[in-house]
Amino acid sequence: xxxxxxxxxxxxxxxxxxxxxxxxxxxxxxxxxxxxxxxxxxxxxxxxxxxxxxxxxxxxxxxxxxxxxxxxxxxxxxxxxxxxxxxxxxxxxxxxxxxxxxxxxxxxxxxxxxxxxxxxxxxxxxxxxxxxxxxxxxxxxxxxxxxxxxxxxxxxxxxxxxxxxxxxxxxxxxxxxxxxxxxxxxxxxxxxx
Amino acid sequence: xxxxxxxxxxxxxxxxxxxxxxxxxxxxxxxxxxxxxxxxxxxxxxxxxxxxxxxxxxxxxxxxxxxxxxxxxxxxxxxxxxxxxxxxxxxxxxxxxxxxxxxxxxxxxxxxxxxxxxxxxxxxxxxxxxxxxxxxxxxxxxxxxxxxxxxxxxxxxxxxxxx
Numbered sequence: 260x261x262x263x264x265x266x267x268x269x270x271x272x273x274x275x276x277x278x279x280x281x282x283x284x285x286x287x288x289x290x291x292x293x294x295x296x297x298x299x300x301x302x303x304x305x306x307x308x309x310x311x312x313x314x315x316x317x318x319x320x321x322x323x324x325x326x327x328x329x330x331x332x333x334x335x336x337x338x339x340x341x342x343x344x345x346x347x348x349x350x351x352x353x354x355x356x357x358x359x360x361x362x363x364x365x366x367x368x369x370x371x372x373x374x375x376x377x378x379x380x381x382x383x384x385x386x387x388x389x390x391x392x393x394x395x396x397x398x399x400x401x402x403x404x405x406x407x408x409x410x411x412x413x414x415x416x417x418x419x420x421x422x423x424x425x426x427x428x429x430x431x432x433x434x435x436x437x438x439x440x441x442x443x444x445x446x447x448x449x450x451x452x
Numbered sequence: 453x454x455x456x457x458x459x460x461x462x463x464x465x466x467x468x469x470x471x472x473x474x475x476x477x478x479x480x481x482x483x484x485x486x487x488x489x490x491x492x493x494x495x496x497x498x499x500x501x502x503x504x505x506x507x508x509x510x511x512x513x514x515x516x517x518x519x520x521x522x523x524x525x526x527x528x529x530x531x532x533x534x535x536x537x538x539x540x541x542x543x544x545x546x547x548x549x550x551x552x553x554x555x556x557x558x559x560x561x562x563x564x565x566x567x568x569x570x571x572x573x574x575x576x577x578x579x580x581x582x583x584x585x586x587x588x589x590x591x592x593x594x595x596x597x598x599x600x601x602x603x604x605x606x607x608x609x610x611x612x613x614x615x
Contacts, residue, residue: 386581
């Protein structure tokens, strides 16, 4: 029965999603939903935290994996301080079981949700991993882009994601709203529309 | 001794001129300034600039087809240029991949001061995902951008229209 309800919710979301606009910087992001690795719907409500950080990740992308420790560190640093983290796997070729095993084998502190049918990836316009978004309590999208500016931690010069989180927590303008970095494409489900 | 040195030098030169990736495991680097210079040096040809990386599975999968495209269309004025987005630590693997797949020169490894500025200078709509290819006409104007996995038959059709 639970699987039927989740499937129905997904079908409904997919139907709505096909006609939904993509979020751009400054847009108000409503309450959303993703799927736990056990298959249940998980609500994502920006109004429940001062800041909401969504990061699209991958089990197989070496670039995403290069950031595992850094994402874990951010999660540990900011989780108890008014920030809700939502790690999402939108890759159609990475099943929930693989995501669960990946988290365990890499010792990740954070849970990862599945973005079935890459609904959220499409809404946010996420194209690669890792790719991060920061919302404030009103759901306004204030940051989109990379975790930092170097795959090799020894070469980091800027940490725009951390700067965005700190700015939102402090109620200040985000210093750099958008950044880009090389990464693996999100492996999307082919939808027929 | 002198004969051996001369032989090795000639062999090395022949290797480089043949277009095979250098066995030194090093690739020429390209940054934000070098990219437009590289393009202007190729004016008169239809260019497909392909960004790839050793960590990118679809990039590696499409490379043999791109090489075939180069082989069949080179005589008509087409040039494939590959740019590895690998970090310097993966340069030997990148060079090895190019060599194994007989990817012809010109090939480069990007070494930008700012990846973001580099990405935006090529196409502001590009988020940096790989693979990515950019098609330029004979005057050096970018006519098409391809992000992610693409239908290379369609790309070939677009290239042929410009030749």
